[in-house]
Amino acid sequence: MEGYRIKVLIVDDDAAARKILQSRLGVMNVRTLVASSGFEAMEQIRREMPAIVLLDLQMPKMSGIDVLRSLKREGLDVTVIVVTAHATIEAAVEAIREGAYDFITKPVDSKHLKIVLDKAFERESLRVQSRCLQTEMEGRFVQVIAENQAMKNLLQLAHRAAGSSSTILLLGESGTGKEVFARNIHRWSPRADCPFTVVNCAAIPDQLLESELFGHEKGAFTGAHQLKKGKFEVADRGTIFLDEIGEVQASIQTKLLRVLQDHEFERVGSTRTIRADIRVIAATNGDLERAVREGGFREDLYYRLNVVSIKLPPLRERKEDIPALIDHFLRKYAGELKKPLKQLSSDALDGLTTYHWPGNVRELENVIERAMVLSTGEQIGPEDLPPQLAAGLRREALRGKKFHEAVREFKQWTIQDALKRSEGNQTKAAELLGLQRTYLAKLIRLLEIKAAPSLTEKDRP
Structure with a gap:
């Protein structure tokens, strides 16, 4: 535990005993605090929050046992090692029952002190790591x-x-x-x-x-x-x-x-x-x-x-990052949803790159998660994006094109979208579009829209 930033509070009414422990802990490169009574110990613990307390049991007015009970009552979570004379082993056992981690006897043996403290340091380190792992998992x-x-x-x-x-x-x-x-x-x-x-x-x-x-x-x-x-x-x-x-x-x-x-x-x-x-x-x-x-x-x-x-x-000012972010989110949700990893079609990727992203990275993540959940094809295309986003991308794609070319592409997209929403049923698609089914069939032929595999013979044009 050398170099580990940890505070140890020494609690003893005997100044000489405090000085000896301070000296031995100093050799171990440990930061020490001292208290000469149980009341002072409680104030130090509340104020400094040391990780480990070396607590003498035999103190006037407020004993070590009283300190342990106060710690439990106030919910102060510290590792306490009690220090006791040979004649008070029963008191040490009582201290363990009151929440002490371990005990050492007086006169304190340097080697035994180091062994007990090393165990306590390791315990504290594991507790900190556990808290860190929990917060990291929560934050993904x-x-x-x-x-x-x-x-x-x-x-x-x-x-x-x-x-x-x-x-x-x-x-x-x-x-x-x-x-x-x-x-x-x-x-x-x-x-x-x-x-x-x-x-x-x-x-x-x-x-x-x-x-x-x-x-x-x-x-x-x-x-x-x-x-x-x-x-x-x-x-x-x-x-x-x-x-x-x-x-x-x-x-x-x-x-x-x-x-x-x-x-x-x-x-x-x-x-x-x-x-x-x-x-x-x-x-x-x-x-x-x-x-x-x-x-x-x-x-x-x-x-x-x-x-x-x-x-x-904002994401609109760092568009170079969008492809890498998309790849990250695709891999993330492929794993979480236990689905095969998919790629975006070139049209979808171009559209997402040019979109202005008012919701920034959070909006992009939500779009990719939705596409991974709802997409049924091998690739994610514009039709797998949220309707408002897909419509915006469609407008961007049509901008700058000749009138008749733009009209043709918009008709193709509108019919394809209706067929998808109706699961390939042309009768339902015609109802969604407010068209006669025969006229929709004619448009599908003229615009060279491929029939979806799910269409039945009855519904084919």
């Missing part, structure tokens, strides 16, 4: 796809910024991939082995957002039946992604400013200060500068968020 980590030079430049900027703990503000229209960008920054950072926590500030009602971010004490408000850790506590040593930061109300903005400045906050209903080692990435599709001018967003908070600013371009 995706690599940023960039053929566009502007996007490549932004990725280089993000790589450089990832190595620090500075706050990053991601700007851009909805659907441009700000969360994907944030996840990559976290993965490139020294915090990659710790949690990546997402909070969608716009999706949580104002009255619940404060509790979601900072946690609450039992009884803090109606319905607060037990202590709850907030996202800032959960994200300790990792990264927290605050999406739609512009939607946060003024009272919470004040608390966010303190977290960014001092890395401190209190749970709702508590006056106890908690410290968190976190990196904040915020995102918005709004104009924060305008919100500041109009008084809807704190100017000091804006400047604390805007240390490194990255504005993601």
